[in-house]
Amino acid sequence: MIGVILIMWMLCNQYPCLVMYDIFKKTSGEFLGKTLIVCYAVYFMLQGSYILARYGHIVGSWVLERTPHWIIISLMVAVSAYLVKDTLQSLARFYVLVTPLLIILLFLSTYSLKDANFLYILPIGSAGALNIFKGSKEAIFSMLGFDFIFFIFPFVNGSSKQKLKAVIMAHIFVTLFYTYLVFISLVYFMSPVDINLTPEPFIYMIKAYSFHVIERMDLFFISIWIISVATSFMYLLLLSSKGLANLFRLEHTRFLPLICVITLIVSIWFMHIDKLNVINKYLTACHYVFQLFIPALLLAVSFITKRRASVRHEAK
Amino acid sequence: MDNNRNKTETPSMNNNNLPIENDNHTIEKYLHHSFKHTQDLTVQRIEENGASVLIAYLDTIADHNKLQRIVFQTFLKMPLNEINTGNQTCVNYKVLREMAEAKEELLKGSCVISIEGTKQLYAINIANDVMRSIAEPENEKVVQGSHEGFVETLRQNVYLIRKTLKSDDLIIQYDKVGDEVQTEIALVYLEKHSNKRVINEIKRRIKSKPIDCVVNVGQLEGLIEDSARSPFPQMLNTERVDRTIAHLNEGKIIIFLEGCATCLIAPVHFSAFLQSADDYSSRWNTRLFISSLRFMGIFVAVFLPAFYIAVIAFHFDVLPDELVMPIKNSINEIPFPPLIEAFIMELTIELIREAGLRLPPRIGPTVSIVGGLVIGDAIVRAGLISTTMIIVVAITAIAAFSIPTHEMSEAVRLLRFPFMLLAACLGLVGMSFGVIVVLGHLCKLESFGSPYFTPFTLKDFKDKIIGKYIKKLIKTNT
Numbered sequence: 140m141i142g143v144i145l146i147m148w149m150l151c152n153q154y155p156c157l158v159m160y161d162i163f164k165k166t167s168g169e170f171l172g173k174t175l176i177v178c179y180a181v182y183f184m185l186q187g188s189y190i191l192a193r194y195g196h197i198v199g200s201w202v203l204e205r206t207p208h209w210i211i212i213s214l215m216v217a218v219s220a221y222l223v224k225d226t227l228q229s230l231a232r233f234y235v236l237v238t239p240l241l242i243i244l245l246f247l248s249t250y251s252l253k254d255a256n257f258l259y260i261l262p263i264g265s266a267g268a269l270n271i272f273k274g275s276k277e278a279i280f281s282m283l284g285f286d287f288i289f290f291i292f293p294f295v296n297g298s299s300k301q302k303l304k305a306v307i308m309a310h311i312f313v314t315l316f317y318t319y320l321v322f323i324s325l326v327y328f329m330s331p332v333d334i335n336l337t338p339e340p341f342i343y344m345i346k347a348y349s350f351h352v353i354e355r356m357d358l359f360f361i362s363i364w365i366i367s368v369a370t371s372f373m374y375l376l377l378l379s380s381k382g383l384a385n386l387f388r389l390e391h392t393r394f395l396p397l398i399c400v401i402t403l404i405v406s407i408w409f410m411h412i413d414k415l416n417v418i419n420k421y422l423t424a425c426h427y428v429f430q431l432f433i434p435a436l437l438l439a440v441s442f443i444t445k446r447r448a449s450v451r452h453e454a455k
Numbered sequence: 456m457d458n459n460r461n462k463t464e465t466p467s468m469n470n471n472n473l474p475i476e477n478d479n480h481t482i483e484k485y486l487h488h489s490f491k492h493t494q495d496l497t498v499q500r501i502e503e504n505g506a507s508v509l510i511a512y513l514d515t516i517a518d519h520n521k522l523q524r525i526v527f528q529t530f531l532k533m534p535l536n537e538i539n540t541g542n543q544t545c546v547n548y549k550v551l552r553e554m555a556e557a558k559e560e561l562l563k564g565s566c567v568i569s570i571e572g573t574k575q576l577y578a579i580n581i582a583n584d585v586m587r588s589i590a591e592p593e594n595e596k597v598v599q600g601s602h603e604g605f606v607e608t609l610r611q612n613v614y615l616i617r618k619t620l621k622s623d624d625l626i627i628q629y630d631k632v633g634d635e636v637q638t639e640i641a642l643v644y645l646e647k648h649s650n651k652r653v654i655n656e657i658k659r660r661i662k663s664k665p666i667d668c669v670v671n672v673g674q675l676e677g678l679i680e681d682s683a684r685s686p687f688p689q690m691l692n693t694e695r696v697d698r699t700i701a702h703l704n705e706g707k708i709i710i711f712l713e714g715c716a717t718c719l720i721a722p723v724h725f726s727a728f729l730q731s732a733d734d735y736s737s738r739w740n741t742r743l744f745i746s747s748l749r750f751m752g753i754f755v756a757v758f759l760p761a762f763y764i765a766v767i768a769f770h771f772d773v774l775p776d777e778l779v780m781p782i783k784n785s786i787n788e789i790p791f792p793p794l795i796e797a798f799i800m801e802l803t804i805e806l807i808r809e810a811g812l813r814l815p816p817r818i819g820p821t822v823s824i825v826g827g828l829v830i831g832d833a834i835v836r837a838g839l840i841s842t843t844m845i846i847v848v849a850i851t852a853i854a855a856f857s858i859p860t861h862e863m864s865e866a867v868r869l870l871r872f873p874f875m876l877l878a879a880c881l882g883l884v885g886m887s888f889g890v891i892v893v894l895g896h897l898c899k900l901e902s903f904g905s906p907y908f909t910p911f912t913l914k915d916f917k918d919k920i921i922g923k924y925i926k927k928l929i930k931t932n933t
Contacts, residue, residue, distance in 0.1 A: 202884055203769075211884070218888050222895040232898040232909060355773045358883050365887040 159290040160385040166441045173386060175433065180382035182429050184402050187375035189422055191215060191406035192415060194368045201342060202361055208410055209403075215365075216399045219373045223380065224392045227294055230373065237366050241316070247360060248323050251344050290378055376402070479509040482554075482569050482576075486511055489558055496561075503531045503570075511557075512566040512581065521581040526566055530579060535570065551576040586611055592694035592716070594861060599736045603696040609641055609713040615696050616643060620703065632661050632675065632712075636668040639713040640675070648706035653722055653903045657708060672717045675710065681901050686869055688862035689902045691720040691727050698732045722902035724909070729753070731859035749857060756855035756867045760797050761878035761886055763847045767793040769882030785841040794879035796840055800848040801875075803830060805868070808852075 160179075164172030195212045203211060222230060324340040346357040353359075377391070380398050384391035409418055483498050490496045495514040500507060510526065530546045549565075551557050557567045557576055564582025569575075589611075592604035605612045613627055624646045631637040640661070644654060660679040669675050672692060680689045693699060694716050699709055702720045710719040720727075729749045734742050766773050767786060774782060789796060807826035811819050831849075834840045851871065858864040870893065877885035897908035 198884060203881065206881065211881075214881070214885075214888055218891050218895075221892060222899075225899045229895070229899040232906060233895050236894055236898060236908075349775070351775055353773055354775050355770065358770050358773060362883040362887040365884060366891055369891050 160382055162437070162441075166437045166444065176382045176386050179429060180379040180386075180398075182425055183375045183379035183382070184398060185405070185425065186422065187372055187379070188402045188405035188409055189415070189418060190368060190372050190375070191402060192409035192418075194365070194372075195406065195410055196415065197339060197342070198361065198365070201339075202358060209407055212406055212410075213403055215369060215372065216403050219369055219376055220395055220399050222369075223373050223376045224395055227291060227377075230377065234370055237370060240363050240366060243363055244360070245316075245319075247345055247348075247356060248320055248341070250348060251323055251327050254327060290381070479507055479569055479571055482509055482557075483511070485554055486557070486561070486567075490561075504535060506535065507571040509569040509571075510566060511561065511568075513561055513564065516564040516583055517566060517581050518583040521583075522566060525579055525581060526568065530568070530577075535573065546579065549578045551578055584608075589615070595693065595695050595698075595732060595859075597695075597732045597736075600732060601695075601697040604694045605696065605699075605711075605716045605718060607714050607716050609639055609711050612711050612716075612718065613641055613643065616699065616703070616709075619696060620700050625703075630658065630661060632666070632678075633668050634665060638669050641711040643703065643709040643711065645703055645706065648704065649708055650706065650904075653905075654708055656903055657710070657721065669712065670714065672710075672712050672715050672719050675712055676719055681903065685896065685900055686866045687725075687897065687900060687907070688728065688860075688866060689721075689723070689900065689907060691723045691860065692717045692862060693720065694718075695732050697735070701735060702727075722905045723907075724902070724905075725897065725907055728860045728863035729858065749859065752854040752857040753863075753867055756851055756858070757871050757874055758886070759851050759854070760801065760847055760871055761874035761889075762883075763844070764793045764797055764875055765878040765882040765886060768879055782843055785843050788838050789841050790839070792879075793844070794875060796844050797848065797875055798872075800834075800840055800844055801851070801872070804848060804852045 160172075160176050163175045163179075166172070167175060191212050194215065195208045198211050199206070199208050222233060320341060324344060327340075327344050342357045342360065345360050346355060348354075348356045350356070376395070376398060380391040380394045383394040383398070409415065479500060483500075486496060486498060497512055497514045499510045501510070502508070508531065512522065525546060530548065533546070548568075549560070551560065551567070554576075557578065560578040561567055563580070565578040565580045568577045568579065570577075586608045587606050589603055589606060591602040595604070603615060605615065617625065617627075622645070626644055626646050628642045630640050630642065632640050642654065642657065657679060661675075664678045666674070666678055669678070676688075676690050676692075677683050682689070691702070699718055699720065702723075703709060707720050707722065710721070712718075729746060734746065737745070767782075771779070786793075791799070803826070807822060810826075811822045814822055831845055835842055835845060855864055855868045855871075858867060874886060874889050877889045879885075881888070894908075898906075900907035
């Protein structure tokens with residue numbers, strides 16, 4: 140994971156004043172760059188639709204059982220579009236503002252420790268290092284979201300080292316947070332069989348809480364979680380619309396309605412075919428291609444071209 | 456000869472840049488013409504020192520004592536050559552260059568004097584200064600501290616600031632706003648602390664927006680604020696002197712409008728609307744408690760009715776077992792869905808508030824008794840509204856009134872209606888969407904280039920809150 144970050148960072152560092160999309164054009168030529176941008180925009184849209192479908196599925200099965208899915212999803216799209224259509228700065232302010240909500244999640248999850256049995260976590264490592272690696276391979280990309288910063292690299296204040304530090308810190312924090320949640324779900328449930336039976340173990344666990352004044356904490360949890368979903372959907376929306384805007388040299392708000400409609404339709408289709416896990420597998424492959432291979436390739440290309448340029452310079 | 460000249464002059468009567476003619480008859484005609492023969496324009500022609508003198512003033516805004524004392528007894532007794540040299544010994548007068556200036560001076564309450572043979576017009580200020588005495592503002596009362604409030608006269612307000620803030624850094628700039636009727640405004644700021652960019656931006660906005668006439672700061676605010684469509688106020692209104700001075704020291708810019716006892720403060724942060732003047736005089740722990748109470752007030756005022764509706768309509772299982780029966784019993788016989796129930800009660804409370812505002816103070820309490828006790832009691836007995844709903848609505852109303860600034864309180868009261876609607880449609884999920892939109896909107900808002908709703912960062916917290924108290928502690932100990 141750190142490798143992915145480093146590759147992206149080095150690529151951005153090569154052209155510190157350019158947006159990621161411009162870097163594509165610069166390193167791989169006009170035509171190939173444009174195709175790359177389209178691919179990335181589609182990739183972000185797909186990811187966005189996947190998130191929407193997942194969210195619609197969870198809200199539909201936990202909170203609003205009888206509301207049609209398309210209403211829940213289209214509301215989310217509309218709300219996100221409202222925020223994305225303004226400046227990057229206001230979006231950043233919003234993200235900072237909603238970050239403290241994580242503390243509530245932390246508190247909610249820690250509360251379950253009172254019923255936990257730490258023996259359930261054992262045996263660790265019985266499956267072998269290879270299996271752990273295989274498992275983590277699938278999960279790794281759900282933690283990648285902070286690459287966002289590399290697409291808006293020139294707009295962020297601070298030296299490139301600071302930015303790298305911020306991204307790495309953010310990833311470490313998220314990884315720890317997820318690990319903590321997984322750990323708690325593991326120690327709370329009886330056996331692996333239980334975990335396999337419950338589709339969303341964490342929500343299920345919270346549902347059992349009773350604070351004597353208020354019950355059904357899962358409802359509150361989901362309400363807060365919706366805001367987090369909105370943030371991740373917003374950045375995908377922003378990136379894909381920025382990509383198309385870069386392609387046609389127009390304002391990114393022009394493409395927002397189009398992208399919203401596409402993601403909406405695709406996500407409803409995803410929910411309709413009801414095979415989210417299969418889609419997730421395909422998406423994981425996409426993650427590898429778009430977040431690891433292409434940046435690495437571009438980095439190599441940029442190194443070669445730079446060296447060639449410098450050699451030519453010396454020859455002159 | 457005289458008639459002849461008048462004929463040639465008539466077409467240019469409307470021309471404001473008319474050069475000053477030393478002909479009293481023409482001047483009188485011009486003044487009557489430009490004031491459309493209003494009856495309070497008094498023009499007197501007298502013979503003094505052998506010269507024909509014309510004295511014009513607006514009878515209604517001139518002080519007759521001053522007229523007598525300054526003009527008749529002093530100015531006109533001065534020898535002509537002394538007036539001509541402009542050597543102002545005992546009377547402060549102004550020499551006018553254009554007829555348009557004479558018009559302006561008359562509107563300010565001056566008396567315009569023309570002496571035949573001098574080729575000049577003179578203006579002497581004899582305005583009637585009737586002003587309200589300085590009193591404590593009705594809607595911003597404090598327990599401790601200064602009880603001064605602004606009045607309707609611009610210069611008096613500036614005086615109140617200057618009197619308290621004795622600093623050579625204090626800058627006052629006069630400007631005019633309005634196309635048809637020009638109203639004087641004053642920008643007041645501290646040179647050292649304030650941002651030049653913001654000042655220029657305010658001036659530019661005042662100049663660039665067309666408006667016929669400004670009578671209220673509310674209009675001025677709508678004219679120059681960043682997004683007029685937003686429900687949130689982006690400039691702080693206050694009538695308190697101490698509050699204004701505290702903001703001046705923070706580098707804010709104050710705008711006064713002639714004829715308005717309220718001043719505008721810009722740029723402001725969201726939290727400024729939650730401060731009351733009492734905060735400056737209370738101890739830090741009390742202040743912390745009270746201000747967190749106000750934050751809670753906003754929270755309750757916006758979310759409580761919506762939350763109640765969401766619970767009743769969608770998530771009844773949120774309630775613990777002990778609460779289910781009492782609430783179920785109270786809403787069992789109610790004929791309306793919770794949204795309608797809440798709307799009826801909220802609108803009733805708003806009506807009572809609005810009616811109480813219009814009534815004279817002697818009848819006011821009657822309305823609140825009739826509204827609060829009679830309607831509240833009877834509506835429950837009639838089985839139209841549940842008791843829990845009455846409690847929810849009452850708490851909401853009280854919470855909304857705890858917000859110290861009137862405008863923010865209005866914004867919050869309005870905001871809860873869309874939230875109630877969302878809660879009735881989609882329950883808690885709908886409320887989350889409402890929260891996203893409102894927070895997003897607040898993040899988008901800017902007040903003259905500075906963010907309106909920036910959350911505290913960790914660094915701010917260290918510098919502003921902890922740092923201040925440590926500094927204070929050190930200061931008091933040494």
